Amino acid sequence: MRWTQAQWVRVTQWPLAAAALAFLAAYAVEILAEPRGGARLACELVVNVTWVLFVVDYVVMLVLAERRFRWFLRHLLDLAAVALPFLRPLRLLRLVQLFRVLQHTTGAAVRGRVTLYVVVTTALLVFVSALAVFDVERHAPGATIVSFGDALWWAVVTITTVGYGDLTPVTDAGRLIATGVMIGGIALLGVVTATLASWIIEQVGQRDEAAQSATRREIRELTAEVRALREELGQRRPDGASGIPE
Secondary structure (H helix, E strand, O other), rough: OOOOOOHHHHHHHHHHHHHHHHHHHHHHHHHHOOOOOHHHHHHHHHHHHHHHHHHHHHHEEEEEEEEHHHHHHHHHHHHHHHHHHOOHHHHHHHHHHHHHHHHHHHOOOOOHHHHHHHHHHHHHHHHHHHHHHHHOOOOOHHHOOOOHHHHHHHHHHHHOOOOOOOOOOOOHHHHHHHHHHHHHHHHHHHHHHHHHHHHHHHHHHHHHHHHHHHHHHHHHHHHHHHHHHHHHHHHHHHOOOOOOOO
16 A cells, blocks of 8 residues: 555654654753753754654655655755754754644644644744754854843744844844744734634624524514414405405
């Protein structure tokens, strides 16, 4: 039996999501705790093993694609996630798999799930971007982001497109990360706006439907009353005519 992409995704999405979370944990420990010796080797092992898993997943998905070139063009971010394993800040691209799992679990889900997806995605994006920018900025000459608290504050004001300017990246890698965060913030804002708009449209539609249902019910009641009145008048006339024009 030949596997399909849908079958592969269904079987591997949660194991790969767990691998992405393990990678995030190992990467966070490396950045925040700066372990030495065996602990550092363990973190690097987790990071490298997860990279191998994502490479295998990408290759299998490409092989199973019906239109491989088209699939390749549509998944350039996935390619970047497996092709840039040694650029330390960009290693967080491997978390693309985690965001993909969140998308698959929501799919065409109800609004509550979409809201949950936006909240979780925003929290993850803030956390990982704070980790990445803290990693590249803290030892840079003239850096203003010198603690993880600074990095978190910077990530929050950047993803919300507020940008106070009190904390700014001074390295090229930091600015690249900032660009990604701003694009992600705009995309998430679009999702929130679309969700709110659909809720408003649904509420208006429900009110219109309720009004139409009430009108149809009143018409049926009036029709029934007219019919009953016609029958009553017909019974009172000796010739059986109702006296009400048809």
